[in-house]
Amino acid sequence: MLIKNRSATQAINKRYIYAQDGQLLLSKQGDWLHNNTSKMAYADWFPEPLLVAEWAGEDIYLEVIAEHLETSLTPYHGRKMMSQLTGTETDLLGRALQLSHWLKDHQYCGRCGHSNKLLQGEYGMVCPACEYKQYPRLSPCIIVAVNGPNGVLLGHNKRFPVGRYSVLAGFVEAGETVEAAVHREVFEEVGISITNLRYIDSQSWSFPHSLMLGFLADYKAGEIVVDKTEIDHADWFRQDNLPDLPPSFSIARQLIELALKKQTKA
Ligand SMILES: [Zn+2]
Structure with a gap:
């Protein structure tokens, strides 16, 4: 493309x-x-x-x-x-x-409310009244597979179907680095601290405008305590006790497969 x-x-x-x-x-x-x-x-x-x-x-x-x-x-x-x-x-x-x-x-200007027009050539909208420009919105979102001594850390989000587990993910906050967002999200959602953070790959996720930034990390310290607002259960999983996983085209699944491979080698 x-x-x-x-x-x-x-x-x-x-x-x-x-x-x-x-x-x-x-x-x-x-x-x-x-x-x-x-x-x-x-x-x-x-x-x-x-x-x-x-x-x-x-x-x-x-x-x-x-x-x-x-x-x-x-x-x-x-x-x-x-x-x-x-x-x-x-x-x-x-x-x-x-x-x-x-x-x-983005039909209307976010600043003055006038109808927007497409910019020439660019993927952007401009307000004819106040000239404020708006571009396609992208929301950076971290996603991380954490390897621990007892397997890969997977959580069940309240929005998931029953039995479906995935790696942890969350949006990068304003003013935050991507790396800090990974540490914060994992700690907020399951109370675990991590180390050895490695960037792996990215995936555009158009539902509706996320850019997923995928990482691998290792367990450092802490016991699993789920936040109960997003994640209602989390645990360590090995190849022989895997729950229902996200579809193979998702970066979530790719990170899980990669983390499992590292488990086998360990
Ligand atoms: Zn305007």
């Missing part, structure tokens, strides 16, 4: 993603990438077909269709579709969904 300046389109072929009411519109064959523009009315807040990225040699555009407009296409949940994709297709759809959320949530 190649992200380009919006005015610098070069690819000859174009394809289109249609979104409506937070869902994707699929063709009768189940395709989410369409060969032609939809020719349907756009949502009030959607200004024009928006270049998402160049992908597989084609320029891919997003079109957000007016809400409640009847179509012959099949609505399908974007997140569900993402879980069925792999590699750069996931990135492409994730970016399209994130841009769609951004446009919807």
Whole structure:
């Protein structure tokens, strides 16, 4: 996936993603990438077909269709579709969904309330009245797999399905370093202090605008005491007693697999 300046389109072929009411519109064959523009009315807040990225040699555009407009296409949940994709297709759809959320949530100037307009070329909105600019919102979020003597630390978040466990995660606070956020989140959520923090990888998580920054760490001290507001149970898990884990395309799962490998070696 190649992200380009919006005015610098070069690819000859174009394809289109249609979104409506937070869902994707699929063709009768189940395709989410369409060969032609939809020719349907756009949502009030959607200004024009928006270049998402160049992908597989084609320029891919997003079109957000007016809400409640009847179509012959099949609505399908974007997140569900993402879980069925792999590699750069996931990135492409994730970016399209994130841009769609951004446009919807930034129709008006956050400073004076006037209607915003798209900037030329850039992915940004500008207020014609006070010239305040707004760009797609990104929320940095740390996610960390902690290895201890009794396994990998996994927690059950209250929002998870019963039996599902994952590594700990949380948003970076204003004025905070990413590293400090990792130490703080782990201590807040389970009362453990950690050491040997190592950055591993990142993943854009477009639900709705997180940038996940993935780390591995080692247990330093403390007993598990869950915060009860986010995490209602946490424990150490080994390869032979794993609970239900997040889907394989998530960075959470990748960190868990990596931490388990290190456990085996230890
Ligand atoms: Zn304004």
